[in-house]
Amino acid sequence: MGVLEQIFNQGDDFLGYEYQVSFGPIPYLDTVTNSLVRCNTVSIPEKVLGTYEYDYKSEKIVKPNGKNLTQKEFEMEFRLDKYLLLYKAFRLWNDSIVSPITGGSSMDSINGTTPFRIPITVTTGTYDVLGNFVPTLHAWYFKGCWPISVGAINLDNQNGEPVMCNIRFGFLKMI
């Protein structure tokens, strides 16, 4: 068996587009908009553990300090729809947390129930030739997501490309 066969036998690689995103219903988005297709990129945050240093004589030992220092936010890029329904929904969702009109703010936890956080799941998988999504058994579950920032929009008379928008989500847990 040659090198090519050996490489081929390792199986397929995970390709960057083999994923899909699902949202626990996006608040203020009552019109049917395919957010799965509109989501262009997702940045999964790196998992980081805290460490401390332990010096003894000539050596330094780095040990885990038991803290989870993973940044509690991640970003998605969306291709906006013609009528900006998705953008408007994210804006309204963001406004519902701190209103730019009244200055009022929403409580995050009302006896343990959140009024504005939703779950977001990023599932890996691919589409078969029939167009069915075939999961590859890995998913990132983001619990308690909310839009920290709804990104800038760049309008340009010289540009015919779709307008993209970055949304930065905060979350409680990534599993």
Add this chain to the structure above:
Amino acid sequence: MGYIEDVFQYEDQLGALWEVRIIPKKSSNVDSKILTFKTQEMTIPFFRFKVERQLSGLIPWMGVEDLNELSITLRESVDFSTIKFFEELKSKIYDYKERRFLVQENENDYLVDIEASFFKPGSIEQSIEWRNADLWVKNQTWQTQTIYDEPSIKIIYKNCKLIGFDNLNLSYTGGEAIVYSVTLMPETYEIK
């Protein structure tokens, strides 16, 4: 084998793996469990003997210094329940309207025990159990989670008397939760 392996045998107590319970001797209108979750920092006192070097060079023990104050820094809840807990305690000690200390018929009315529990990290198997328990994510209601770890050691401060609060600093420029410190004086402590 070098000394790194020797050093590695003895695990350190990690600075973040602790919690405090404030246990009123008599039940309070405010559930003191909330104080455990709202505690941010704590300073706990330990014993100190008095010694004096004599002319002969001997160093006899001359006495015991009083136990220092115990202070707890708390984040306040939206309903001010943590301050209300201590206000209720205060109301059993002093009457601000009448400007007088109340007659103390039963000291259990105003004393609290404070229990600082320290944890060691659980095993990897336990961590995996935690992960499995957390896979249920679609419902936004928090689940009551079982804590597997038992405290490895407890320091219990007995019969603590309320001394008071530090000033509460309020500012429009800050975006953090309101934080304040409460100071108590323990009678004694024991390590379990």
